[in-house]
Amino acid sequence: MxxxxxxxxxxxxxxxxxxxxxxxxxxxxxxxxxxxxxxxxxxxxxxxxxxxxxxxxxxxxxxxxxxxxxxxxxxxxxxxxxxxxxxxxxxxxxxxxxxxxxxxxxxxxxxxxxxSALRTAGVSLAAVRAVRDPATLTTVAFLGCGRQAETHRELLVDHCPALEEIVLFDLDRSRARSTATAWRAALPDVAVTVAPDARTAVERARVTFAVTTTTDPYVELDWVPEGGTFVNVSLDDAAESLLLGCDHLFVDDWDLIVDDTHRLLGTLARAGRVGAPGEPAPAAGRAVDADLPTLVSGSYTRPVTDRDRVVVNPFGMGxxxxxxxxxxxxxxxxxxxxxxx
Missing domain, CATH: 3.30.1780.10 (ornithine cyclodeaminase, domain 1)
Structure with a gap:
């Protein structure tokens, strides 16, 4: 020994x-x-x-x-x-x-x-990269202007060379304005604007990152434009209509969803309205299309078209x-x- x-x-x-x-x-x-x-x-x-x-x-x-x-x-x-x-x-x-x-x-x-902030933003960008060509993304929106928004922006500018506009919304209007001012200084070639409301921000963007602290779902399906991708980083921004009605729904890990008792997607899963990846869709709902390991591996076989609405809902894997x-x-x-x- x-x-x-x-x-x-x-x-x-x-x-x-x-x-x-x-x-x-x-x-x-x-x-x-x-x-x-x-x-x-x-x-x-x-x-x-x-x-x-x-x-x-x-x-x-x-x-x-x-x-x-x-x-x-x-x-x-x-x-x-x-x-x-x-x-x-x-x-x-x-x-x-x-x-x-x-x-x-x-x-x-x-x-x-x-x-924690970096890996969260990394998951978001890895997922977006798997469903959209980052070189074509010109307009991105952020719901929430805290640390996660800042970290996502850091990674975003390195992976989206065609970025022309960032649209911000935060319930704290002064924080949205101060964030816009700071980002304009950091990104002189990108227009940074503050939207009057959350819906306007989502409607204007090809990709939206929800990085808030809300516990009340509010982003409806018809807010997301055709070809839009909604990355639900935070707790509960995506409403039932968006989770059930989007063309493609991706999560990081199904077991984390089922075990979660606080967020809407877990509630829908336990109620039998959202099924696991690979399972038939419930009669009154839908199945998750794939988990992120499957998506980024290239094993997700259903095409994601330029008109499809995509939701990425990562719960956070340690x-x-x-x-x-x-x-x-x-x-x-x-x-x-x-x-x-």
Whole structure:
């Protein structure tokens, strides 16, 4: 028997993580992880959640998402309060823990908000890239102007060279205006406009990213133009008419949907109105057309035409956080930031 001492635990701060993520190919990392998940070379374990109401009446929760990707094992702990905007704070923040694959001892704790935001935007862009040619996208809309909107914009401009206009809407009109001002400065060749309402923003765009904190569905099918793609990143923007009536509905993982008791798509699934990918459509509803691993692998055989309305509804798989965190940890080791064993 070979004696081993416990590995020291490296801590990577938010600033460390941001610097190490700077040149990572996030969209490709996400796509590769989806393909690995399809090959069963990556996976997730059941999530657990602690939910409560804050003293000021906001909904709060702490999620623990265990996962593995290749030789990396760990979990994300992500906490959020819907009342954080009142304090000028991001809705969510958390930690990612990576474990030694041999001893299972923790080897790294890193701030997780940047990775969580990046992998979320990476999933959105990987899905859009699978159904639309990014080189043809000229107008994109954002519902919500918080951290997720900013992170999506960062990745968007690198993958959509023909982008001409970004349309913003936020219930907080001052935040929408300040975001528009900042984005105009960052993107002088792109027109950034603020829509008077959510419907106008969706109707004007070929792709809409919903990145809000709403728990009340409101985006109807007839808001989305022919050939439009609606990426429902946040909780419950897509209304029943859109989820049931769109031409193609994609999700990241069916089991996550069925187990979710808070969002509309999970409610429809448990009510027997939305069926699993590959199953016949329920009489009073529809089936999910495919999961994202199938979509990005090219195995989805039904054509997505220029007139079809597409909805992408990712619930969030911790496997992407672990894959990105493993890449960050590897870069940290290369730079001498990891404590020696």
């Amino acid at each position: 070979t004696a081993r001492t416990p590995s020291p635990i490296t801590y990577l701060s938010g600033a460390d993580v941001a610097e190490l993520c700077a040149d990572l190919p996030i969209v490709d990392l996400v796509r590769d992880t989806l393909l690995a998940f399809r090959r069963k070379e990556a996976g997730i374990a059941p999530e657990t959640a602690l939910r409560w109401t804050t003293p000021t009446g906001a909904s709060a929760r702490s999620l623990v998402l265990p996962a593995w990707a290749g030789g990396a094992y760990g979990c994300k702990i992500i906490n959020a309060s819907l009342g954080n905007h009142r304090y000028g704070l991001p809705r969510a923040g958390g930690l990612i823990i990576l474990n030694d694959p041999e001893t299972a001892h923790p080897v790294c704790v890193m701030e997780g908000a940047r990775i 496997v992407h956080d672990i894959a990105v965190a493993a890449a960050v940890y590897a870069k940290a080791a290369d730079r001498g930031l990891v404590l020696p064993r």
